[in-house]
Amino acid sequence: MTSIELAKRQEKALPLKVFQVADDQFYVENSTGKICYKVNLNGHGKSCTCADFTANGKKDPEFLCKHLIAVTNGNGNQQKIGPMVETEDHTTQKLLGVYKAISSVQMALAKLGIEKVQENKFDKYKFRGIDDIYNALSPLLAQNKLCILPRIINRTCEERKSQKGGALFYVTIDAEFDFVAASDGSTHTVKMIGEAMDRSDKATNKAMSAAYKYACFQTFCIPTEGDNDADFTTHEVKEKSQKTAKKEQPKPKPVQKPQTKKEEKPKEKPKPSNDTKAKQGSKPKDESKAKETVKSGSPENNGTMSPAQQKAIQNLAKRRGINDEELNEMSRKQYNVSLKELPSKDASAFIRHLQQAA
Numbered sequence: 001m002t003s004i005e006l007a008k009r010q011e012k013a014l015p016l017k018v019f020q021v022a023d024d025q026f027y028v029e030n031s032t033g034k035i036c037y038k039v040n041l042n043g044h045g046k047s048c049t050c051a052d053f054t055a056n057g058k059k060d061p062e063f064l065c066k067h068l069i070a071v072t073n074g075n076g077n078q079q080k081i082g083p084m085v086e087t088e089d090h091t092t093q094k095l096l097g098v099y100k101a102i103s104s105v106q107m108a109l110a111k112l113g114i115e116k117v118q119e120n121k122f123d124k125y126k127f128r129g130i131d132d133i134y135n136a137l138s139p140l141l142a143q144n145k146l147c148i149l150p151r152i153i154n155r156t157c158e159e160r161k162s163q164k165g166g167a168l169f170y171v172t173i174d175a176e177f178d179f180v181a182a183s184d185g186s187t188h189t190v191k192m193i194g195e196a197m198d199r200s201d202k203a204t205n206k207a208m209s210a211a212y213k214y215a216c217f218q219t220f221c222i223p224t225e226g227d228n229d230a231d232f233t234t235h236e237v238k239e240k241s242q243k244t245a246k247k248e249q250p251k252p253k254p255v256q257k258p259q260t261k262k263e264e265k266p267k268e269k270p271k272p273s274n275d276t277k278a279k280q281g282s283k284p285k286d287e288s289k290a291k292e293t294v295k296s297g298s299p300e301n302n303g304t305m306s307p308a309q310q311k312a313i314q315n316l317a318k319r320r321g322i323n324d325e326e327l328n329e330m331s332r333k334q335y336n337v338s339l340k341e342l343p344s345k346d347a348s349a350f351i352r353h354l355q356q357a358a
Contacts, residue, residue: 006064013070028067037067097181098188101146106220108140113223128224130209133216145182150175150212155204162199171196171203175211179219190215304340305347313339313347316354 012031019027019036027036028048037050045061046068047053053065064072114136116126141148154174162168172195179188194211196203216222305313317327324339331339334353335346342350 009064009066010069010073013066013073016066016070018070018074026071028070039067039071041071096186097184098146098179098186101144101181101183102179102188102219104144105137105140105146109136109220109222112136116224128213130213133213133222136222137216137220147178147180147182148212148216149178149180150208151178152208155207157203160197166199168197168199169201169203171198171207173204173207173211175208175215177212177215190219192218303344305342305344309344309347309351312351313354316351320354 016031017029017033019029021027024040024042026039026041028039029036030050037048039049040047046064047057048065048067050065050067053063053068056063056065114128114132116128117132118129119126137148152173152175156172158170158172160168160170172193175192175194177190177192179190180186192211192215194207194209194214196206196210198206313327317323322330328339331337331342331350334350335342337343337346
């Protein structure tokens with residue numbers, strides 16, 4: 001293998017991603033990132049399942065393909081993952097069971113949610129406690145065969161004083177949580193920091209609980225209220241709208257009734273006001289107009305009544321609640337003619353009769 005060929009392979013190896021599944025076992029992605037090749041660095045020598053190493057490795061024991069170079073150089077793209085599956089053509093594929101399990105748990109929690117039912121009485125805010133997380137996650141993790149394995153990397157403890165002078169222990173931890181799929185052993189690691197304070201020996205426990213809780217919050221994107229709460233709210237709105245629709249149906253009837261009464265009342269209300277004014281000696285407008293028509297009609301001959309007399313009779317009839325048929329009957333009884341044929345003199349007498357009757 002010439003130095004030129006080695007330089008070319010080293011250049012191609014730089015962007016390749018390396019996944020370590022054991023101390024001496026690696027998987028390296030190809031340039032497209034669709035498949036991985038298995039690389040072994042054990043006591044029996046170096047090997048790779050790619051076609052380049054298969055063709056040249058037997059001829060030259062010192063031969064290095066770009067996948068072996070990526071592993072030996074440690075180009076910064078190396079990360080630890082779970083096992084992989086080797087296909088019939090000696091290529092490997094990453095196992096994605098852990099991500100399927102995480103997605104399934106996330107889907108269930110999106111519907112259920114975890115409500116903030118705990119309350120900090122000192123600072124007056126609500127929160128979701130570690131027990132709420134355990135109760136919601138435990139059945140879902142078992143159902144989807146997903147394990148969460150904690151690992152504490154670092155811990156620091158600081159003693160502080162409270163406002164009253166008592167001791168407070170402030171603990172900070174660096175934790176890693178391996179999400180492991182029992183179906184294929186694939187893993188995904190989540191790093192989280194936990195902080196807590198306590199007056200006695202519970203600060204570390206609180207810090208671990210906080211780290212676990214927020215690792216789950218961010219991994220599963222747990223909402224405070226799930227879709228079931230939103231559906232329930234929508235269902236309530238529909239029920240309320242149906243009830244209000246039933247209540248609003250009879251409402252137009254009572255609304256119309258007072259309107260008709262209000263329209264009728266103004267017609268009847270002038271009666272007592274005018275009557276009281278007439279009793280006190282004040283002459284109503286209708287009567288003064290009627291008397292003017294009588295005076296104006298007196299000089300006229302015995303012809304039919306004038307339009308002013310007709311209006312006066314109609315106004316007085318309205319005040320008394322007499323309709324046209326009743327007026328005609330009164331005119332025939334007293335003067336033997338219909339109201340339209342009533343002479344001017346008789347019309348004046350008829351007006352005086354209506355004024356007295358009113």
